[in-house]
Amino acid sequence: MTAIILSQAGLPLFVTAVALVDADGRVLVQQRSAHRSMAGLWEFPGGKVEDGETPEVALVRELREELGIETSSACLAPACFASESLGDRHLILLLYVCRKWSGTPRPLDSAGLKWVRPVDLHGLEMPPADKPLIGLLEALL
Numbered sequence: 001m002t003a004i005i006l007s008q009a010g011l012p013l014f015v016t017a018v019a020l021v022d023a024d025g026r027v028l029v030q031q032r033s034a035h036r037s038m039a040g041l042w043e044f045p046g047g048k049v050e051d052g053e054t055p056e057v058a059l060v061r062e063l064r065e066e067l068g069i070e071t072s073s074a075c076l077a078p079a080c081f082a083s084e085s086l087g088d089r090h091l092i093l094l095l096y097v098c099r100k101w102s103g104t105p106r107p108l109d110s111a112g113l114k115w116v117r118p119v120d121l122h123g124l125e126m127p128p129a130d131k132p133l134i135g136l137l138e139a140l141l
C-alpha cells in the first residue's frame with residue numbers, strides 16, 4: 001500500500017538539516033521567511049537534497065548559502081530522522097549534529113536566527129516534522 005501511495009505522489013522529498021551545537025550546548029534555529037511555505041516557523045538550517053548530491057554534500061552547501069559558514073561532511077554526525085506528509089509530497093527529514101564549523105552564522109536566507117537550549121525547542125513553533133525530533137535531540141545532546 002505504501003509503495004502505491006509513493007508511486008502516485010512521486011519520490012519522497014529528501015531534506016537534510018542540522019542542529020549546530022555551540023560551546024554552551026545551545027542549538028541554532030532559523031525562522032522561515034515570509035515568502036516561504038510555513039512562514040514564521042522556526043526550523044533547523046538545511047534544505048532539499050539536489051540530484052546527484054549526498055545528504056552531507058547538500059548540507060555543507062546549504063550551510064554556506066543560508067548561514068555563510070563552512071563545515072565538512074566529516075563534521076556532520078547523523079542524529080535522527082522524521083517521516084511526515086507535506087500534503088502533496090512525503091518528507092524525509094534527515095537531522096545531523098554539527099559542533100565544528102568556521103565563521104559566524106548569519107541569517108542570509110531566513111527572517112532571523114537564535115540559539116536555544118534543547119529543552120526550549122519545545123516552546124518554539126516548528127514544522128510538524130520537527131516536533132518528534134526535539135525529544136530525540138535532547139536525548140542525544
Ligand SMILES: Nc1nc2c([nH]c(=O)n2[C@H]2C[C@H](O)[C@@H](COP(=O)(O)OP(=O)(O)OP(=O)(O)O)O2)c(=O)[nH]1
Nearest residue numbers: 015017036037043044045046047048093127129130
Ligand atoms: N531546512 C528545513 N526544512 C524543513 C524543516 N522541517 C520541515 O518540515 N522542513 C521542510 C520545509 C520545506 O518544505 C522543506 C525544505 O525545503 P527548502 O528549505 O529547501 O526550500 P523552501 O523553504 O523553499 O521550501 P518550500 O517553500 O518550497 O516548501 O523541508 C527543518 O527543520 N529544516
